[in-house]
Amino acid sequence: MKKIVFLVFTGCLFSLSACDNGFEELNKDPNAVTADRFNPAYLFTTGQYNTAKGDETTSLNYAEPFVQHMATLSNVGIFDFQGDKYVYHKGNNEAMWKGTYNAISGSSKLIEDVITLSKDKPQYYNLYHMARIWKTVIYHRLTDMYGDLPYFEANQGYYQQIYKPKYDAQKDIYAHMLAELEDATAKLDASKPLYTSADIVYAGNIAKWKRFGYSMMLRLGMRLSKVDPAAAESWVKKAFAGGVFTTIDDNLFIKGTDKAGTQEVLTNGQSWTISVSGRSPGKIAKTFFDYMKSHNDPRLKYTVAVYTDPTNVATKNTDPAVQKGMPNGLDRITLPKDPSYNPTAPGQEHQYSGVNRDVFGKLDGPRMLLTYAEVQLLLAEAAVRGWVSGDAAQYYRNGVTGAMKMLQQYDVSATIPDADITAYLTANPFAGVADKEKAFEQINSEYWVATFLNGYESYANVRRSGYPKLIPVNYPDNETGGTYPRRLRYPDDEPVLNAANYNAAVARQGADNYKTRVWWDKQ
Secondary structure, three states, X not given: OHHHHHHHHHHHHHOHHHHOOOHHHHOOOOOOOOOXXXXXXXXXXXXXXXXXXXXXXXXXXXXXXXXXXXXXXXXXXXXXXXXXXXXXXXXXXHHHHHHHHOOOOOHHHHHHHHHHHHOOOHHHHHHHHHHHHHHHHHHHHHHHHHOOEEOOOOOOHHHHOOOOOOEEOHHHHHHHHHHHHHHHHHHOOOOOOOOOOOOXXXXXXXXXXXHHHHHXXXXXHHHOOOOOHHHHHHHHHHHHHHOOOOOHHHOEEEEOOOOOOOOOEOXXXXXXXXXXOOOOOOEEXXXXXXXXXXXXXXXXXXXXXXXXOOOOOOOEEOOHHHOOOEOOOOOOOOHHHOOOOOOOOOOOHXXXXXXXXXXXXXXXXXXXXEOHHHHHHHHHHHHHHOOOOOOHXXXXXXXXXXXXXXXXXXXXXXXXXXXXXXXXXXXXXOOOOOOHHHHHHHHHHHHHHHOOOOHHHHHHHHHHHOOOOOXXXXXXXXOOOOOOOOOOOOOOOHHHHOHHHHHHHHHHHOOOOOOOOOHHHOO
């Protein structure tokens, strides 16, 4: 037997092509998962979910207090809204970046895998184009928070052995995202496989996906209004012609799957810290509260704020008359000196209004990513600019109505009666197009309210539009010297792990600090 084996092996040395027939198939594990056998739709589901559930920490702790939706007395700790005082916290500053690029669970890695594995495969036709659209959701938020970053070479360690990806200029990233939206949205085809179970947003509804794609194009197009108005107008017109969201039923959101332990903890064990019973909870910021109260906004009563008696957390009062917002930039030492503070009230932060956890704190509640309200308000601004047809006042009314109506998607208890919405619009009519700046201020202030708890989008639009005009805080040892923050810092290990590309980005964009503006935010 040994002699036979030797002879066969010797023969193979002289005729490899003749002797390896069948060997390769014999050595394949029939149960192994390979690229040609794996369904990338599974990755798509997780990629969608992780987009909303994987990077909330940075939004809550920086973006939300940056736009003065939220305030806190604390400046230390993991979940303490460091953006309230523009102070640096390594974990929360880096959470979005690290979560997005995570080699295993990162949303960008998962979606990049879907794109690679589905490209040029007829059975995955729509999945491929859906993934291209979803990629813009991931990256536009990331680049809006940090500026230039790895994009074209990102997540290519396995496919192209690129372990130190170059940072791409935000201008180039935006150009590619818009081009991808245009091409991928147009190519979606309802006659091809729909992947209804894999798509946890629209269940493969191609009509909704097309409206989503063009609504994203509208958002990204409007983002260029300050840096490149001509390009902004062109993309806004394309989006408008393609067809954007038409009702709140088109809203893009991800819902959680776990109803247990609601109101306190998110997936990954991350706390919202908007609990009114914690030691250092986030509270409704005075800027936000006062704006809504001065406009007699019904959202304040029905959904947003609640005062909880610190001696009995089960006792709640949603009457704005007995509530107040917490000023930004204060701590436990400086708060008692503020005029808003009542020294006879029990507790310190507990005399201020917190978020209504029964509406916004549910584990199985939605995380809004893009809404009909935002789309209509952007169209109102575009109409004022003369970029789209239609009545700016009607777009404005649609936007405000949509923002109020969508709250019922969080919880039925947040349903605002039609009469209250009508009364609000009557008391706060559209400013008109004659005074464009006044119109822009009104539209974008409503956008700010409509994006409550969607910190990434609210922060981006405040920087783009300049409204509402927020008064910066100047807490000791803050990162900006008391000026309004324009971005976050890159992770601390980037100058070490990807030094050459990091240095090139900093040389091109500007100093790696909170004061440097991203490309579309240039003065």
